[in-house]
Amino acid sequence: MSEIILKIENLSKQYRLGTVGTGTLSHDLNRWWHKVRGLEDPFLKIGDVNDRATKGSSDYVWALKDINFEVQKGEVLGIIGKNGAGKSTLLKILSKVTGPSTGSIKSNGRIASLLEVGTGFHPELTGRENIYLNGAILGMTKAEINAKIDEIVSFSGCERYIDTPVKRYSSGMTVRLAFSVAAHLEPDILVIDEVLAVGDAEFQKKAIGKMQDISKGEGRTVLFVSHNMAAVKSLCTRGIVLEQGCIAMDGNVESAVSYYLGGKGIDMLNKVVFDKEFNKEIFHLHGIKLKNVGSSENEPIVEDKEIELITDISFKTKDFHRFSLTYHMVNELGEVMFSFFDKHNKLKLAQGKNEIKCIIPKSFLQSGNFSLTLFIVEDKRRSIFSERDIVQFTVVNGHRDLGVYMGREPGYITPTFIWKS
Amino acid sequence: MNKKATDSNEWLFEITPKNKLFSLNLKEVWQYRDLLFLFVKRDVVTVYKQTILGPLWYLIQPLFTSVIFTIIFNNVAGIDTGTVPPFLFNLAGVTSWNYFKECLTATSDTFKANAGLFGKVYFPRMIMPLSIVVSNLIKFGIQLSVFIGFYIFYVMKGMPIVPNTLLIAYPLLILIMAMLGLGLGMIISSMVTKYRDLTFLVSFGVQLLMYVSAVMYPMALVKEKLADYAWVVEFNPMAHIIETSRYMLLNDGSLSWNGIGYSVACTVIIFLIGVVIFNRTEKSFIDTV
Numbered sequence: 001m002s003e004i005i006l007k008i009e010n011l012s013k014q015y016r017l018g019t020v021g022t023g024t025l026s027h028d029l030n031r032w033w034h035k036v037r038g039l040e041d042p043f044l045k046i047g048d049v050n051d052r053a054t055k056g057s058s059d060y061v062w063a064l065k066d067i068n069f070e071v072q073k074g075e076v077l078g079i080i081g082k083n084g085a086g087k088s089t090l091l092k093i094l095s096k097v098t099g100p101s102t103g104s105i106k107s108n109g110r111i112a113s114l115l116e117v118g119t120g121f122h123p124e125l126t127g128r129e130n131i132y133l134n135g136a137i138l139g140m141t142k143a144e145i146n147a148k149i150d151e152i153v154s155f156s157g158c159e160r161y162i163d164t165p166v167k168r169y170s171s172g173m174t175v176r177l178a179f180s181v182a183a184h185l186e187p188d189i190l191v192i193d194e195v196l197a198v199g200d201a202e203f204q205k206k207a208i209g210k211m212q213d214i215s216k217g218e219g220r221t222v223l224f225v226s227h228n229m230a231a232v233k234s235l236c237t238r239g240i241v242l243e244q245g246c247i248a249m250d251g252n253v254e255s256a257v258s259y260y261l262g263g264k265g266i267d268m269l270n271k272v273v274f275d276k277e278f279n280k281e282i283f284h285l286h287g288i289k290l291k292n293v294g295s296s297e298n299e300p301i302v303e304d305k306e307i308e309l310i311t312d313i314s315f316k317t318k319d320f321h322r323f324s325l326t327y328h329m330v331n332e333l334g335e336v337m338f339s340f341f342d343k344h345n346k347l348k349l350a351q352g353k354n355e356i357k358c359i360i361p362k363s364f365l366q367s368g369n370f371s372l373t374l375f376i377v378e379d380k381r382r383s384i385f386s387e388r389d390i391v392q393f394t395v396v397n398g399h400r401d402l403g404v405y406m407g408r409e410p411g412y413i414t415p416t417f418i419w420k421s
Numbered sequence: 422m423n424k425k426a427t428d429s430n431e432w433l434f435e436i437t438p439k440n441k442l443f444s445l446n447l448k449e450v451w452q453y454r455d456l457l458f459l460f461v462k463r464d465v466v467t468v469y470k471q472t473i474l475g476p477l478w479y480l481i482q483p484l485f486t487s488v489i490f491t492i493i494f495n496n497v498a499g500i501d502t503g504t505v506p507p508f509l510f511n512l513a514g515v516t517s518w519n520y521f522k523e524c525l526t527a528t529s530d531t532f533k534a535n536a537g538l539f540g541k542v543y544f545p546r547m548i549m550p551l552s553i554v555v556s557n558l559i560k561f562g563i564q565l566s567v568f569i570g571f572y573i574f575y576v577m578k579g580m581p582i583v584p585n586t587l588l589i590a591y592p593l594l595i596l597i598m599a600m601l602g603l604g605l606g607m608i609i610s611s612m613v614t615k616y617r618d619l620t621f622l623v624s625f626g627v628q629l630l631m632y633v634s635a636v637m638y639p640m641a642l643v644k645e646k647l648a649d650y651a652w653v654v655e656f657n658p659m660a661h662i663i664e665t666s667r668y669m670l671l672n673d674g675s676l677s678w679n680g681i682g683y684s685v686a687c688t689v690i691i692f693l694i695g696v697v698i699f700n701r702t703e704k705s706f707i708d709t710v
Contacts (some may be wrong), residue, residue, distance in 0.1 A: 006544055007432075015708060028615075096543035100702035106432035119541045124467040133463060135544055136456035223457075 002061050003219050004108070006071040006189055011103035013064040013089050013245075065245045067103070071189075076215040078221045078236030078253055080229075080260050083342040085242040087225045091115060094191050094223065109221070112139050116193070118178030123167035127158055127177055134181045148184050155210075156180035163388040183210045189221045190214060194228075195309025202273060205405050229257050230367075230397035231406040236380070254415050261300035270393045271297060280385065283323070283376065284313040286353075288391045291360065303367050303414075304398030311374075314353045321349060325356060325378060328373040330389065331412050366414050367397045438704075449545045456544055461553035465559055479563045480630040490637045499653055500638050504581055505673045514636040516568050517666045520561040521598045521659060522627055527553040528606025529623050532706050539707060546703040550607055554599050561595070585672040594666055601658060601688040607695035611702035624639055634659040636651075639667075639674045639678045658684035 016027075035387070064086045071077055081087050092098045094105060095113030120137040121130050133150055135145040145152075153162055156177045158169070166174060208231065212360065215222045215235065226232050232239065232253065239256025241249040249259040271289030278285035291297040292308040301307055311325060326341040340358070376385040385409040400406060450457075487508055494500045495507035502510040523586045528550040532539065535549055575582060637645070644645060644651045655658045657692050661680035668676045671701045 029459060092540075093436065096436060097540055098707045100436065104438075105436040107434045107436075108432060109434075111434070112541060116541045122463055124470045125463060129463075133459045136453070136459050137538070137544060139453075139544065141452075142455040142459075183511050360526055 003073045004070045005073040006108070006111075006223075007106045008067055008069050009106070010321045011064055011067040011090075011093065011105065012062060012101050013086075013093060013098075014060055014101040015063050016060055051129070053166050054313045063247050064093075064100075067245075067247060069240060069247065069250060070221070071221055073221055074215075075238055076224060076236045078232040078239040078256065079223060079225045079242060080227075080232060080239060080256065081242035081248075086245040087242055088115075088193065089245075090242070091191055091223070091225055092194055093107065095220075107189060109140070111189045111191060112185050112187035113191040114138075114182050114185075114193065115191075116176055117182055120172065121166055124165055126165055127162040127169070128153075130177065131181055134178065136186075138182065138185055140185065144186075152180045152184050155183065170392070179207060183207070183214075187220070189223065191223045193225050198267060204407060208235070208406055228397070228406055229261065230400050233257055233397065234400050236405070258299055270301060270391075272391045278385075278387070282315065282316045282384065285374075286314065288312065288372070288374070290391070290393045300396045301316040301393060301396040303365060303395050304363050306362045307365065307395070309358040309360065309372075311358075312353075312354065315349065315351055318351060320351050323377050323384075324377050326375040326377055327358075328375070328384075330373060332369050337412055343378070361416070362399075364413055364415055365395050365411050366412055367395050367408060368412060369394050370412075423707055426531040446545060446547070450547055450551070453544050457548050457552050457555065461550065461556040461559070464552065464556040476563065479560050480567050482569065483512065483564050486515050490515065494637045500642065501671060502639070505540055506575055506580060506582075506670050509568075509575055509582070509671065510667070510673065511637055512568050512571060513667050513670050514663055516561070516564045517598065517663055518631060518634060518636045518659075519564065520557060520595070521602045521662075522631070523557045523560065524554050524599055524602025525606045525609075526623060526627060527557065529613065529619075531606070531607035532702065533610070533620070535705065547699065550603055550610070550699075553606075554603050558595075558599070572670075583672055585669050585676075586653045587676070588669045591666070591669050594662060594669065597685060597688050598659075598662055600692045601662070601684075604688065604692035604695035607699040608691070611698045613705070614702060614706040630657070630659065633657050635663050640664045641674060655680070658687040 067086075067090065079087050079090065091113065092115070093100050094111060095115060096111075097113075097115070102348045117133065120134055122133065125133065125219075128149070129321075131149060132142065132145055135152075136142070154158055156173075156179075158173050158177050161169060161173065161251075167178070169177070211222070211224075212235065214220050223284065224232065224236060236409050238245055239249070239251065239253040239260075241256050241260045249256050251259075270291065271287065273287040274285055289297055289310050289312075290301060291308055291310075292299065292301055293308050295305070309327070315323065323344055324347070326339055328336045328339045342358075349356075369392065371389040373388045375383045375388045378384050449471055469478055472478065474481070490511040491508045494511075495502065500507075531546070531549050531553070539546065572582070609619055609623055634657055635654060640654060643654050661677065661684040665676060665681055665684075667673050
């Protein structure tokens with residue numbers, strides 16, 4: 001089982017920024033002159049770390065810098081990272097679309113890549129002809145396609161249109177046909193870019209299901225790039241986080257996703273600490289934080305675990321029992337979705353410091369960004385204090401069963417109701 | 422297999438920064454032969470989709486060109502084509518020239534025209550120019566059959582035309598033309614990825630090249646009338662090829678073994694240079710195109 005099928009050593013890729021113009025020729029000549037004298041390419045020594053936000057000093061950047069990793073046979077490796085972290089460059093080099101600047105990739109199997117579905121589809125050709133053409137482009141021989149053509153056609157669900165030119169297809173049908181060709185590839189190593197971003201819910205389910213078969217059932221090695229953390233978590237066994245062209249984290253998929261979401265990956269507030277801002281006559285609000293029950297506050301909040309809302313507040317008056325908290329849950333559009341307060345359970349408050357906890361049930365909030373508005377209410381009647389957007393937090397995808405829809409449902413909450421038949 | 426065994430350089434595939442100088446990689450091209458034929462099929466089938474005259478367009482273009490050449494160069498300018506009817510003389514030249522021209526212009530656009538495809542998936546890039554050469558061969562075959570039709574027509578009319586016995590070597594000549602077009606096209610296509618200037622040069626240069634390639638006049642005529650500038654034509658490998666093709670098809674003009682030897686040598690050199698440059702470019706062109 002521990003057979004290494006893919007080995008990447010010191011892989012780097014340099015890009016030149018700006019437009020290709022007159023400077024190109026002089027650089028080319030310089031390069032050539034170094035080469036004639038048997039020297040190294042002078043431009044490979046310079047170059048900045050690839051951070052698209054800051055202005056660099058050099059025209060050259062490293063899209064990838066000294067990448068090293070090994071993949072074992074049957075492993076499903078998820079590659080995650082921000083835009084511009086080098087994911088696509090890595091996939092391009094793996095699929096031989098472009099060459100590395102330095103380093104090497106060694107593999108013990110045929111690599112097929114799926115950077116796009118329907119590459120090379122010709123609108124004038126019929127569905128059947130395009131299956132052959134696309135299959136051949138992806139590296140299948142005619143005999144292999146012949147053996148699978150019926151399977152491909154029925155998987156696509158386009159039997160009726162199969163002898164009609166593809167230009168008459170709806171865009172969804174084209175994607176279905178293209179994906180079913182790709183799904184029937186049988187390489188030793190499959191490299192997949194975000195192909196799951198296309199198609200409707202039904203199709204996504206089918207696509208994920210097929211990917212599961214490929215990786216689990218047939219024991220193939222898969223390298224999978226996606227921004228859909230639900231899909232990555234569910235499919236992959238191992239994760240690599242790329243940051244500015246370097247590997248920032250390599251480990252099991254759970255920790256890779258947490259690292260990505262919790263680290264510099266996204267802006268994560270999830271808590272506020274106040275010093276003097278809300279030090280009022282009656283109370284002093286110290287801070288508010290949200291986290292999953294049983295997790296640390298530095299980890300991202302996932303949707304499929306209970307969420308704890310902790311309010312740190314001190315009451316300075318003896319009449320503390322007259323006060324209570326009310327929150328409004330606000331969505332990304334600034335609309336109040338609902339309000340919640342301690343209706344039935346009489347909270348045991350104390351004079352002085354209180355840590356008030358409110359548990360939001362698991363799988364109630366969907367992934368997304370939310371904010372809370374806090375009200376402090378006197379005698380359950382009159383609001384003595386209110387602050388909009390007092391804390392903002394982000395809920396991320398949790399683990400989902402394979403074969404189910406990996407996208408986001410419409411709306412903001414997914415309450416659990418009782419279903420009977 | 423344990424880990425040590427895999428580490429001992431027993432890798433099936435390797436991706437490194439540079440290709441070897443002459444890695445033509447025929448084995449890989451052979452593995453993808455089905456793709457080559459599918460590309461050829463695609464090119465042939467789809468070019469004239471939704472046209473009324475369809476493949477007839479293959480015939481119309483050389484016929485009209487030959488008619489115009491006959492009027493301008495033979496009737497107006499008075500170029501003498503000997504015993505061969507001027508129209509047939511021109512048709513022979515135009516047919517051969519067209520094949521070379523199509524190979525050259527289409528292959529020289531390989532990287533630019535297919536950037537979208539090449540940017541998404543890997544297959545031996547050489548498949549693309551090869552498929553162009555092969556699909557143009559089919560087009561050339563159709564045009565050649567028109568030539569044969571007119572040939573028979575003129576023979577029936579009692580014209581004294583006979584092919585040379587060297588006609589059996591004609592396929593070899595086509596091969597040389599294909600190689601020359603392919604080689605030159607590969608060189609240009611590789612350079613076009615970085616320097617777009619060449620696109621303009623090709624469309625215009627090919628037209629100029631035709632005038633020094635003995636397409637509408639016999640080579641002997643240039644030597645006789647423009648002795649000072651005849652070297653331009655003499656140094657042009659295509660001129661010898663066109664002249665030889667007419668010699669084979671119509672038994673007209675002369676066969677210069679030196680000339681044909683020179684052309685073959687040029688072709689081989691240009692083809693090899695083309696392969697080397699193409700191989701060097703295919704790895705990284707997607708970054709510059």
